Amino acid sequence: MKELYNKTLKDYARILLACIGAVLIAEVFFGIIKLAAGDFSASKFMSYLWIKAILPSGLNVGIYFVARGVMESPNVKLETKIYATFCSLDAMCLITTLAHRDFPSLCAAFILPVVTSAIYGQKKYIRFAFELGIFGTLISFAAKFALGRGDDFDVATYVIQGYISILVLVISLFIAMLIRRFVENNSVLIEEGLENQASLKDRVKVDAMTGLINHTAFYDELDNQIRESDRSGEPLCISVVDIDNFKSVNDTYGHANGDQVIITLAQIMSDVCKGHIVCRYGGEEFSVIFKNCKRKEAAALMEQVLERFRTTEFEWCDHAITFSCGVCQHYDIRTTAEELFMQADKYLYRAKRGGKNQVVSEG
Numbered sequence: 057m058k059e060l061y062n063k064t065l066k067d068y069a070r071i072l073l074a075c076i077g078a079v080l081i082a083e084v085f086f087g088i089i090k091l092a093a094g095d096f097s098a099s100k101f102m103s104y105l106w107i108k109a110i111l112p113s114g115l116n117v118g119i120y121f122v123a124r125g126v127m128e129s130p131n132v133k134l135e136t137k138i139y140a141t142f143c144s145l146d147a148m149c150l151i152t153t154l155a156h157r158d159f160p161s162l163c164a165a166f167i168l169p170v171v172t173s174a175i176y177g178q179k180k181y182i183r184f185a186f187e188l189g190i191f192g193t194l195i196s197f198a199a200k201f202a203l204g205r206g207d208d209f210d211v212a213t214y215v216i217q218g219y220i221s222i223l224v225l226v227i228s229l230f231i232a233m234l235i236r237r238f239v240e241n242n243s244v245l246i247e248e249g250l251e252n253q254a255s256l257k258d259r260v261k262v263d264a265m266t267g268l269i270n271h272t273a274f275y276d277e278l279d280n281q282i283r284e285s286d287r288s289g290e291p292l293c294i295s296v297v298d299i300d301n302f303k304s305v306n307d308t309y310g311h312a313n314g315d316q317v318i319i320t321l322a323q324i325m326s327d328v329c330k331g332h333i334v335c336r337y338g339g340e341e342f343s344v345i346f347k348n349c350k351r352k353e354a355a356a357l358m359e360q361v362l363e364r365f366r367t368t369e370f371e372w373c374d375h376a377i378t379f380s381c382g383v384c385q386h387y388d389i390r391t392t393a394e395e396l397f398m399q400a401d402k403y404l405y406r407a408k409r410g411g412k413n414q415v416v417s418e419g
Contacts, residue, residue, distance in 0.1 A: 065344055066127070066128075067341070070121050071119055072123065072144060072145060074118045075145075075148065076117060076120060076148070077112060079112075079113065079116070079152055080109055080113040081354060083105075083109035083112075083113070084105065084109055087101055087104045087105055088110065089110065090104070103105075105355075107155065108155050108156065108259070110220030110332045110386055111155070112151045112152060112154075112155040115151050116148045116151055117358040118151075119144050119147050119148055119151075119312065120144065122144070122149075123141065123143075123144035123286060126140040126364040127140065127141070128154050128233070133171070137222070138176060138181060139181075139184060141169075141172075141323050142169045142173060142181070142184060142185045142188055143188065145168060145169045145172070146166065146169050146185070146188040146189065149165040149166050149168065149169070149417045150192045150195060150196065151171055152165065153165065153166075153185055153192070153196040154195075154196060154302060161223075162199070163192075163193050163196050163217075164221065164224055164355075166188075166190075166193050166221075166225055167189065167225060167227075167228035168223055169185040169188060169189060170182065170185045170186050170189050170225065170229055170232050171228050171231060171235070172185075172380045173185035173186075173232055173365050174233075174235035174236045175235075175239075176233040177207055177236050177239050177240055178236070179233075179236070182221070182229065182232045182233060182236060186225065186228075186229045186232075189225045189228070189274040190222065193221050193222060193225060197217075197218045197221070197305050200223045204273060205251060208359045224283065230253055232342035234311060241271040261273035261276075265315060265318060265319060265322075266318065266319055266322035266336050267338070268322055268326070268334050268335055268336045268342075269324070269333065269334075269335045269336075270335070270336060270338075271335070271336075271338050273335070274335040274337060274345075275393050275394070275397075277333055277335075278294065278345055278393040278396065278397070279392075279393045281321055281333070281345050281347060282392075282393060282396065285386055286389045290347070290348040291348060291349060291350045291351075291385060291386075292346065292347065292348075292349070292385065293343070293345075293346040293350065293351055293353075293354035293359050293383060293384065293386065294343060294344065294345050294346065294354075294383070294384065294386075294396060294397065294400050295339065295343060295344045295346070295354060295355075295357070295381055295382065295400060295415075296337070296341065296342075296343050296381065296382050296397065296400040296401050296403075296404045297321075297325075297342040297343065297344075297361075297380070297381045297404070298340060298341050298342075298379060298380050298381075298404055298408070299317065299318070299340040299341075299377065299378075300377070300378045300380055300408075300412040300413060301377075301412075302314065302317070302339075302340035305317060305373075305377065305380075307354050311372060313370070313372050313373070316342060316370065317340075317370070317377055318336075320365070320368060320370075321342065321361075321365055321379065322336060322342070324361055324364050324368070325338070325342060325344060325361050327362065328357055328360045328361045329337050329344050329357055329361070330345070332344055332345060332346045332347055332349065332357075333345040333347070342359075343397070343400075344358070350385065351383060351384065351385040351417050351418065352384050352417075354417075355415055357415040358381045358383060359415050361381075361414070362378065362379060362381065362414075365377070365378065365379060366378045366413065375386050378412060378413035379412075379413070380407035380408045380412045380413065380414060380416075381403075381404060381407060381414070381415040381416070382400045382401060382402065382403025382406065382407055382415075382416055382417070383398070383403060383415060383416070383417035383418075384399045384400045384403060384417065384418050385418070399418075402414070403416045403417060403418065
């Protein structure tokens, strides 16, 4: 958010400079029209350029460089920089309206700081900009009353113009508040959408039955762990597990009881292999990624899992349910996640061919 505000401040500074240039061009263009129409003599035209164009624009440029210095200073707090933007824009509006007191409608320019304050999304900034606008408007009309009264000055018209200017400022305050509320509500909706998206993404990577990461997330995680192992030099192992004769369990005792077996094994593996990454690879197959763990340590942990699992009694079953497991260690930096899994899978099938109910590892 801080970076976004700083970028906005830089854009704001560019807008200030563009406004100064636009006002200067408009003032010069207006003077040329007056000169061409015969309303100005040459001397009056030069006086006009100095008083109405060069002097106010020079002051505005000075304000711009002061404001820019504040905005770009690393020693100034972000909040101070934001307040400085309102003060600088308000000061430019005040200078322009004082230079052209004959055009009370220019006081509408004070709505600019109020409306732009809404982009920061905080009431305190909007209130500050509004108070500055009221102050600037009052100063402008007071100057007109004190310095610019001519024979054609009409108090009633003057009061009406002042009232309209204040009313426009109040309306701009309400508009700024509405913008702030809209941005705030929209931000909440965006955040909720991102949270839902993240939650959905997490759910897609999690096996609904066991709560373990699934096949898709397994390879992403294994890729990450292989890169980390290659970088740090820490050992990395994986195991592949397949429940023995699981089809027979489902056919004999039903799928509901088969699900109970899967959930039980998932709980045991999560408990014994705490600190490592346990995955339900699919069906009755599981895998564990052992971080900073050598082959013998990983094999010993899987032996503990096997011992707890085969001694677990299921009331609906009159014999022990076991699994076969293959364990291997990552050595070659060129080995991919798929290749590492296939290596562990080979040891799994060696365990199957060797009579099941065992953990087989390389070496």
